[in-house]
Amino acid sequence: MSTPTIVVVGHGMVGQRFLEALAERGTTGRARIVVLCEEPRPAYDRVRLTSYFDGRTPDELALADADFMQRHGIELYLDDPAESVDRAARTVTSRAGRTFTYDTLVLATGSYPFVPPVPNKDAEGCFVYRTIEDLLAIEEYAKTATTGAVVGGGLLGLEAAGALKGLGLTTHIVEFAPRLMPVQVDEGGGAALLRTIEGMGLTVHTGTGTQEITVDDSGAVNGMALSDGSVLATDLVVFSAGVRPRDQLARDMGLEVGARGGIVVDGQCRTSDPAVFAIGECALAADGRVYGLVAPGYEMAETAAAALAGEAGEFTGADMSTKLKLLGVDVASFGDAHGAAEGCLDVVYSDSRSGVYKKLVVGAGGELLGGVLVGDAEQYGLLRPLTGSVPPVSPEQLVLPAGAGAPVALGPSALPDDAVICSCHNVTKGEICACSSLSEVKKCTKAGTGCGSCVKVIGQLLPQSGEKGLCGCFGHTRSELYEIVRTLRFTSYAQLLDSHGREEARGTDGCEICKPAVGSILASLDGGYILDGEQAALQDTNDHFLANLQRNGSYSIVPRIPGGEITPEKLIVIGEVARDYGLYTKITGGQRIDLFGARVDQLPGIWARLVDAGFESGHAYGKALRTVKSCVGQTWCRYGVQDSVRMAIDLELRYRGLRSPHKLKSAVSGCARECAEAQSKDFGIIATASGWNLYVGGNGGATPRHADLLAQDLSDAELVRLIDRFLMFYIRTADRLERTSTWLERLEGGLEHLRDVVVHDSLGLCDELEALMEQHVAGYRDEWAETLRDPDRLRRFVSFVNAPETPDPSVRFVPERGQIKPDLTFLTLEGAGSR
Numbered sequence: 001m002s003t004p005t006i007v008v009v010g011h012g013m014v015g016q017r018f019l020e021a022l023a024e025r026g027t028t029g030r031a032r033i034v035v036l037c038e039e040p041r042p043a044y045d046r047v048r049l050t051s052y053f054d055g056r057t058p059d060e061l062a063l064a065d066a067d068f069m070q071r072h073g074i075e076l077y078l079d080d081p082a083e084s085v086d087r088a089a090r091t092v093t094s095r096a097g098r099t100f101t102y103d104t105l106v107l108a109t110g111s112y113p114f115v116p117p118v119p120n121k122d123a124e125g126c127f128v129y130r131t132i133e134d135l136l137a138i139e140e141y142a143k144t145a146t147t148g149a150v151v152g153g154g155l156l157g158l159e160a161a162g163a164l165k166g167l168g169l170t171t172h173i174v175e176f177a178p179r180l181m182p183v184q185v186d187e188g189g190g191a192a193l194l195r196t197i198e199g200m201g202l203t204v205h206t207g208t209g210t211q212e213i214t215v216d217d218s219g220a221v222n223g224m225a226l227s228d229g230s231v232l233a234t235d236l237v238v239f240s241a242g243v244r245p246r247d248q249l250a251r252d253m254g255l256e257v258g259a260r261g262g263i264v265v266d267g268q269c270r271t272s273d274p275a276v277f278a279i280g281e282c283a284l285a286a287d288g289r290v291y292g293l294v295a296p297g298y299e300m301a302e303t304a305a306a307a308l309a310g311e312a313g314e315f316t317g318a319d320m321s322t323k324l325k326l327l328g329v330d331v332a333s334f335g336d337a338h339g340a341a342e343g344c345l346d347v348v349y350s351d352s353r354s355g356v357y358k359k360l361v362v363g364a365g366g367e368l369l370g371g372v373l374v375g376d377a378e379q380y381g382l383l384r385p386l387t388g389s390v391p392p393v394s395p396e397q398l399v400l401p402a403g404a405g406a407p408v409a410l411g412p413s414a415l416p417d418d419a420v421i422c423s424c425h426n427v428t429k430g431e432i433c434a435c436s437s438l439s440e441v442k443k444c445t446k447a448g449t450g451c452g453s454c455v456k457v458i459g460q461l462l463p464q465s466g467e468k469g470l471c472g473c474f475g476h477t478r479s480e481l482y483e484i485v486r487t488l489r490f491t492s493y494a495q496l497l498d499s500h501g502r503e504e505a506r507g508t509d510g511c512e513i514c515k516p517a518v519g520s521i522l523a524s525l526d527g528g529y530i531l532d533g534e535q536a537a538l539q540d541t542n543d544h545f546l547a548n549l550q551r552n553g554s555y556s557i558v559p560r561i562p563g564g565e566i567t568p569e570k571l572i573v574i575g576e577v578a579r580d581y582g583l584y585t586k587i588t589g590g591q592r593i594d595l596f597g598a599r600v601d602q603l604p605g606i607w608a609r610l611v612d613a614g615f616e617s618g619h620a621y622g623k624a625l626r627t628v629k630s631c632v633g634q635t636w637c638r639y640g641v642q643d644s645v646r647m648a649i650d651l652e653l654r655y656r657g658l659r660s661p662h663k664l665k666s667a668v669s670g671c672a673r674e675c676a677e678a679q680s681k682d683f684g685i686i687a688t689a690s691g692w693n694l695y696v697g698g699n700g701g702a703t704p705r706h707a708d709l710l711a712q713d714l715s716d717a718e719l720v721r722l723i724d725r726f727l728m729f730y731i732r733t734a735d736r737l738e739r740t741s742t743w744l745e746r747l748e749g750g751l752e753h754l755r756d757v758v759v760h761d762s763l764g765l766c767d768e769l770e771a772l773m774e775q776h777v778a779g780y781r782d783e784w785a786e787t788l789r790d791p792d793r794l795r796r797f798v799s800f801v802n803a804p805e806t807p808d809p810s811v812r813f814v815p816e817r818g819q820i821k822p823d824l825t826f827l828t829l830e831g832a833g834s835r
Helices: 013-024 049-054 132-142 155-166 187-199 248-253 294-308 380-386 395-399 429-433 438-445 455-461 478-488 493-500 514-526 541-545 568-581 600-612 644-655 716-733 740-746 750-758 766-779 783-789
Strands: 005-009 032-036 074-077 082-086 091-094 099-101 104-107 111-113 126-128 147-151 170-175 203-206 210-215 221-226 231-233 237-239 243-245 276-278 322-326 329-335 345-351 356-362 368-374 420-422 555-557 584-587 593-598 625-630 664-669 683-688 691-696 708-714 813-816 819-822
Touching: 005 013, 005 099, 013 032, 013 294, 049 132, 049 155, 082 248, 126 132, 132 155, 147 155, 155 170, 155 237, 187 203, 187 329, 187 345, 187 356, 187 368, 276 294, 329 380, 345 395, 356 395, 368 380, 380 420, 420 429, 420 455, 429 438, 429 455, 478 493, 478 514, 478 716, 493 514, 555 600, 568 584, 568 593, 568 600, 584 819, 593 600, 600 783, 625 644, 644 664, 644 683, 644 716, 683 716, 691 716, 708 716, 708 750, 716 740, 716 750, 716 766, 740 750, 750 766
Parallel strands: 005 032, 005 104, 032 074, 104 276, 126 237, 147 170, 147 237, 170 203, 625 664, 664 683
Antiparallel strands: 082 091, 091 099, 111 243, 210 221, 221 231, 322 329, 329 368, 345 356, 356 368, 555 593, 584 593, 683 691, 691 708, 813 819
16 A cells, blocks of 8 residues: 655645644654745744844744654755646646645645735835745845834734834834724723833824835835825835735635635635645635634644544634734733623723723623733733633722732632633643643643743643752752841851751751852852852862863863953963963853863962963853853944944953852843844843843753843943843842743743833832842952962862872873863773673
């Protein structure tokens, strides 16, 4: 029996989800899978398309692992869409002339941007906002533009407007409807959104349409004529007036399509030809709707994959709820947001001063039918699953802010087990509660991997550990110990253990968990020399010798090179030191130079030469700030919009030596191209035409995480002030060895709570946090230089205490590629036989 062939036309988000669904069912092992993709790149996250302008690269937007296709034997043809289909012969012919015979054909062609039929709509300077290539073209053209206009005030239109503003253009939004986002929000929500967006410096024109694009003598855009008789001067236009199903291939094939477009499908997503399926935005579902959201598309993909595997399942409609952050404003709608149901009532809270609008639609029996949230969508994750049921508290309590009504004790526990928590992947509360961790939830159910709006609720549903103590010596967490030390002014680990340790640990020497943790707390608050007195015994091996221990017992030295900027004279000094001490040298990923192979007794001599040349400790050995990378910025780069090197140097010199729960890394990029990789750092800065965007909670390594945007268009002073607050709040509240990425995901309320604390000072801590940072800056001393000044401190840097002049004979090296490498002796087993 021959192997069946499934040809997939289109490789967008829904097409990729279909492939994953096939792989999960083992279909990829039983059939040949061919994918024809129109774009020059594999499927990427179109929901987060605008994040490209925040520095995320096209590769980082990719949905599938690099080896997904190869691992599952899928044939992917990029930049080669299907041109024609012969249903009788069951063949598909691509633009490149390739012909494939199919047993099953799946159309996942998506949608195309609707461009109003106005004169000069194709003129130079007119764009649509749909693909990465569209964004690349807009970015390039914006370099010579000053004003931009977006036609369309819906979801994508507002994202496009935010992108133009971020590119430094004076930005206008033209919306034919009487309010912004007319599909998602009602009149009150639109008014709140309008006030907030106009407050950001964007100009909004509602209730008016575009009649003509005007051009100059060269044919380039120079303005727009509007239906209200006004003329808008602009040199760049982005059309974002909605989308239409891409069903032309289906029409050419003779498949049934809807009167207003869309390929007609049944509950299994089969078209009028049983051998052909259609999924996603190109399909007219069994309920007579074309769905333009990714979540219904994913459900269609699952349904079609199940049908091909012989499983039961139907797609008859989907939840159209959405939650987004547009131009920094939270906007959400769910259920019957416009109150179309007969006899329904509205419960509304509106605060025009703060730009908050909340409306719940309630049925005659008290059941929650839907709602609109603008400016504050914190409760979306709880309200949406309650749709169709009677909430356990009154609707009034659900919309009033804290302090304006009776306290609301509504949490995820109030939701029924069949409540859908993740609408992107249709995952219920019961399925989530069967898991024990967020990583397990994501791996087993995919919940939290789509738009991300459900992650907070998922975290609240997962089991919490009953034991919160730092270790067997302390019943307090690290953050609690920090507050105890700070408030009671402890300067000694022994004092802290004897007064606040567990009863059985008092009077002991403590353990290897709490000693370095408390040592870090003492260092961050006191700022003294970490190897003086009792502090020395609290440090781990690297801190104990102010250098990084390597696998053969030697140490590496990393001098600080702020911002990666270094003079030729300093480069020569590093080279001479490495040559004279026979050290292995390597450029690090943090724009520094690492010197490997020093014996412990050689460290002071190496430091002396480096310090004399103006270097200081780079703290590569400590849980402290490591480095602030930078690109060359506007000083040298033709794309740079700010002086990223100067900013990186200023930040690195300000936060050098800052002890924290884990290491800290930072970077400053001089433009949205993000060459310094700032979004993979604990705190990263990206330049904008108006200042700086601050990202926090990023992480590289084994579990990478993109940083989140905390604040944008900051001045130099505003940026430094927010970083001061962020770092000290992290140091104050994080657990032992907890990176900022993990801390931020664990932090109750997540990014929004963090923003409330460090930007809006909701807890009244900001003055104290800033004072703590100023104390650190004022008290900073280079640990290498401090060691060299004190003969007593130098005595610890010997291989053998009883023979201080004798080097360690076990630290040996062999040559490799013109340098050295450790000469390691491995244990061999005699008489074990050959293997």
